[in-house]
Amino acid sequence: MADAPTAEEHRGTGRRRLASGPGLLLVTVYAIITVGALSRSLYQLTTRLDQAPLAYSLSAVAAVVYVLITAALVRGGENARRLALGACVAELAGVLTVGTWTVLDPSAFPDTTVWSGYGMGYLFIPVVLPVTGLLWLRGSRQGRRP
Amino acid sequence: MLTPLTVALAVTALLLAAWCGLAALRGQPTKDWHFGGMAVVSLLAVGQLVIGVVLLARGERPAGDTTAVLVSYLLTVALCVPVTGLVSLGERTRWGSATVAVGALTVPALQLRLHDIWGGGLG
Numbered sequence: 001m002a003d004a005p006t007a008e009e010h011r012g013t014g015r016r017r018l019a020s021g022p023g024l025l026l027v028t029v030y031a032i033i034t035v036g037a038l039s040r041s042l043y044q045l046t047t048r049l050d051q052a053p054l055a056y057s058l059s060a061v062a063a064v065v066y067v068l069i070t071a072a073l074v075r076g077g078e079n080a081r082r083l084a085l086g087a088c089v090a091e092l093a094g095v096l097t098v099g100t101w102t103v104l105d106p107s108a109f110p111d112t113t114v115w116s117g118y119g120m121g122y123l124f125i126p127v128v129l130p131v132t133g134l135l136w137l138r139g140s141r142q143g144r145r146p
Numbered sequence: 147m148l149t150p151l152t153v154a155l156a157v158t159a160l161l162l163a164a165w166c167g168l169a170a171l172r173g174q175p176t177k178d179w180h181f182g183g184m185a186v187v188s189l190l191a192v193g194q195l196v197i198g199v200v201l202l203a204r205g206e207r208p209a210g211d212t213t214a215v216l217v218s219y220l221l222t223v224a225l226c227v228p229v230t231g232l233v234s235l236g237e238r239t240r241w242g243s244a245t246v247a248v249g250a251l252t253v254p255a256l257q258l259r260l261h262d263i264w265g266g267g268l269g
Contacts, residue, residue, distance in 0.1 A: 123255075
């Protein structure tokens with residue numbers, strides 16, 4: 001089995017790669033969700049912020065969190081791993097809070113966000129992803145050599 | 147008029163996803179034949195992008211003011227498979243194949259959204 005290359009480093013930089021093996025799959029899904037959330041949010045903010053300010057602002061927050069995690073995973077290294085870990089916790093807290101909020105008080109959200117109904121519109125990927133991310137980042141901690 | 151292409155693209159992308167997913171399950175990296183499959187899906191996607199842009203240039207508009215959304219979907223569809231394919235060249239393990247499978251799965255998901263936008267105005 002050649003699928004435990006977590007000790008591999010970026011050539012020359014000395015940073016441990018986070019985006020290899022299973023991490024590559026994770027970063028791919030994060031990248032796709034980032035493109036979706038970011039472009040959707042830019043479009044909403046620039047064209048019709050007044051229609052659903054709360055929903056669209058939360059979409060923007062979600063997009064920023066996704067950008068942070070994707071960038072950290074691509075960069076690699078211990079600092080990036082910690083940053084990604086923090087962002088994953090924020091993402092999980094966000095999706096649980098906003099998810100519960102949209103279920104309890106749908107009238108506050110005339111339009112949906114990425115995190116509405118725990119990410120229902122995105123096949124629940126927004127709620128599964130941070131959990132997977134946390135597990136992967138815990139497993140690839142510095143000093144843990146396979 | 148664009149429904150046949152939308153369906154063809156969604157089906158071939160699903161087949162590619164299944165094929166690469168199978169390779170991932172078997173622990174294999176992407177091989178030449180997989181790249182052939184990626185080329186087919188990518189060509190269909192670029193064709194869809196060109197047709198979409200031509201229709202927009204002719205003055206046809208999707209429902210609502212969603213031209214920007216439409217173009218961004220078309221671009222994303224055209225990029226998903228080639229980009230994940232390139233990534234799989236750098237990761238010669240099962241995880242490279244799994245990445246292409248995820249990229250290919252994005253295509254039918256976006257086709258559904260495209261169909262919603264297009265159904266209301268274009269074609």
